[in-house]
């Protein structure tokens with residue numbers, strides 16, 4: 408097989424750049440980096456994809472409606488736009504939910520859309536939107552209705568926020584109706600949609616309800632976990648076993664009241680930093696709830712996260728409990744790992760996905776002794792690559808110039824209660840320690856490995872052709888192309904039909920699935936018709 412040394416990897420950049428037109432080559436050169444963890448290089452990230460290049464990225468609407476708000480079960484999420492936007496974001500992410508009784512609402516299986524037609528584009532769609540909200544309320548009587556804007560909404564100037572306000576009044580403020588200006592074109596990727604979603608969650612929900620649910624001593628928020636393939640169920644199981652109470656999860660297996668009560672927690676854990684760091688910052692700035700970065704993908708990383716929580720609360724009882732749980736869980740994990748290592752050790756992987764998983768899943772691959780030789784995000788920012796504490800969300804960064812600045816309101820009473828000056832200093836010291844531990848993708852990867860932002864389809868083809876990895880991780884748009892090139896592909900967005908992969912039990916699932924994939928040669932056996940038969944090729948005259 409191809410890639411065996413790092414010198415080989417160094418050739419990639421010039422090989423692909425050479426084929427691009429000058430202007431394109433100049434831009435792409437800044438996004439294709441030979442990594443050096445000792446001396447982190449600067450990478451170009453979070454800029455507009457060059458027109459004509461096939462990107463892996465999605466749109467702002469996808470990041471807002473699909474990613475952040477999608478996994479909430481008791482909000483009616485209405486897509487204001489042509490039916491395609493609602494339809495293609497319907498259940499494709501495999502975010503799961505659980506209801507405790509039949510009385511619990513669950514709107515996730517539904518697709519709500521205003522189904523805009525030509526006449527709405529010409530004459531405006533606000534009336535149709537109002538009608539849709541009324542209809543949804545009449546049929547489902549939800550606690551809240553959220554409205555998501557698609558591209559045409561911004562282009563024709565429908566005001567979803569005004570409509571939301573009017574509808575709230577119409578329902579005597581008994582139903583919370585709020586809108587998102589998350590038109591697909593607003594940012595350069597999903598990332599802008601996350602930001603918009605974070606702002607509106609903060610503006611419309613967080614802090615609305617002071618009820619302290621539950622009596623556990625340790626109360627936390629889990630931010631940036633979306634219950635793909637049941638990940639949140641495994642995480643909930645582990646926390647419960649340790650006696651840690653999850654006040655809210657943003658937004659795997661979540662409910663509207665858990666969002667409204669998020670400010671009653673004592674600590675926020677941030678898993679997918681890219682999509683939710685803004686909420687984390689706002690919770691810290693407004694309510695004095697500090698956040699720490701964790702990764703619950705990988706058994707060792709899960710153990711580490713639990714130890715961080717115990718260290719934060721400085722409680723010997725919790726520390727002991729956490730150690731007990733880790734020891735118990737690791738028995739099965741280690742057995743499963745030992746069993747598959749002969750199949751996985753020494754293999755190579757490439758990971759190109761999203762804004763955090765290309766990084767987080769490297770922990771699981773390390774546990775399998777599989778080396779990640781090339782990786783990158785679709786829409787990560789430089790902090791996700793380079794690994795440093797982020798700029799607070801209240802300072803809007805360059806890419807989000809279209810995003811309205813949100814004024815962070817501080818709950819002075821609650822903030823002061825929590826934050827004596829000494830306590831703040833002490834917390835900051837502790838939390839800063841944790842931040843130092845927050846590694847981006849580049850510090851984790853070995854010297855000489857490839858880090859590529861917003862990988863193009865052409866570059867993906869070349870990567871596979873030149874280095875023949877044993878497994879490639881990306882999404883459905885890449886899956887079948889990669890398999891036809893003889894390499895197995897694991898979807899890291901929706902886990903194909905697998906999962907959970909988080910926590911301890913999830914790690915075991917992942918070990919087994921990956922061992923199976925890297926030890927089959929089926930994709931190399933499959934030949935396209937033109938590879939085995941003589942074909943007549945047409946030659947066109949220019």
Ligand code: ICE
Pocket residue numbers: 470474500597631633679680681682760761762763764765899900901
């Ligand atoms: Fe965060 Mo697909 Fe989730 Fe990440 Fe984000 Fe997306 Fe999911 Fe992927 C996501 S929130 S939908 S962990 S937008 S799998 S960054 S691309 S790597």
